[in-house]
């Protein structure tokens with residue numbers, strides 16, 4: 517347990533009008549959670565917690581509750597994301613060797629609906645905690661910002677642990693198991709590795725993702741980076757929200773009818789597909805069933821809508837749930853993330869069987885891919901996305917990208933393989949690579 521966490525949050529008007537938080541994505545070690553011009557950017561590390569195994573969420577929640585309850589914070593702003601905050605990333609599987617982690621930044625800049633704040637946090641009992649100390653600490657972190665990087669002819673993309681051939685074989689085996697009636701859906705993933713001729717410019721990658729994928733949440737936590745379209749769970753006071761995605765159509769490979777608009781094409785081919793609707797239905801049912809015990813009222817669209825991203829269209833459903841069933845305690849965002857992870861959008865249905873089959877057929881450790889990534893504050897508010905469309909920076913010149921697809925009985929290996937390439941595209945483009 518760290519020494520008592522102390523800190524201060526002050527209003528921060530020094531957020532440039534044009535680029536907002538993007539102006540702070542200038543260090544390769546930045547912690548970030550950004551969507552459009554809002555979110556959080558963190559620097560440095562006041563304390564961290566790590567855990568592996570089936571108790572990783574519970575242990576992290578207990579640690580955070582103790583730290584946040586004992587914290588002495590002068591909060592001059594108030595509201596979600598102010599005061600004590602930790603960024604986090606959790607391994608997809610309880611079997612993973614990858615350490616799940618919570619990181620309390622030393623300095624954090626937040627922006628929500630035009631309202632900005634600056635937080636300074638420390639476990640050093642001798643540190644001065646004041647508005648001046650907060651401003652000086654931020655200025656220190658913004659000195660000597662990271663250089664950008666141009667794509668290099670020496671950059672290469674090489675197969676990861678699951679080759680294209682392995683992936684096709686895994687999909688074939690998955691479809692067989694579904695056809696035998698063992699399960700209804702399985703999400704199978706693979707990886708590719710970017711070997712770069714010069715060190716990756718993470719801050720530049722984040723800025724590119726944030727600018728291009730404005731409907732997504734761009735994240736960076738300790739080497740895990742990406743831009744996810746899927747919100748596992750957001751808690752804002754007594755309300756939880758989720759965005760469930762399943763069902764995908766590549767925008768780079770359109771075969772429109774004469775006179776058909778892009779939107780009509782997506783509506784016909786994606787929303788009109790029984791296979792895609794079935795895949796989506798399983799994902800939404802899994803989320804709502806897992807959320808049910810915590811909520812007194814839940815609403816979602818009766819039909820999924822088509823979400824357009826620069827690389828793909830998805831079938832999407834937004835869910836809103838009032839928390840605190842029967843006046844009982846309101847769960848924290850981290851507790852809810854544990855309760856709903858893994859949904860059928862990244863695992864399958866039924867969950868346990870799908871999880872075991874993923875381990876058998878993929879044969880790779882997913883690490884933090886498809887696990888919760890995001891932040892929590894001392895009041896339990898927070899946002900936990902699913903770490904999709906992302907990568908792990910394994911060394912300055914080695915970046916591992918992950919992508920997966922929901923497999924149902926009607927899936928074909930070739931189409932699912934092609935879909936993984938569409939899902940790698942955001943990171944490949946941000947790294948200056950081609951698939």
Ligand SMILES: C=C(O[C@H]1C=CC=C(C(=O)O)[C@@H]1O)C(=O)O
Nearest residue numbers: 761762763764861919920921922
């Ligand atoms: C598992 C991934 O995407 C999920 C989220 C949206 C759509 C999906 C699909 O259509 O297969 C996947 O369930 C991934 O991007 O690696």
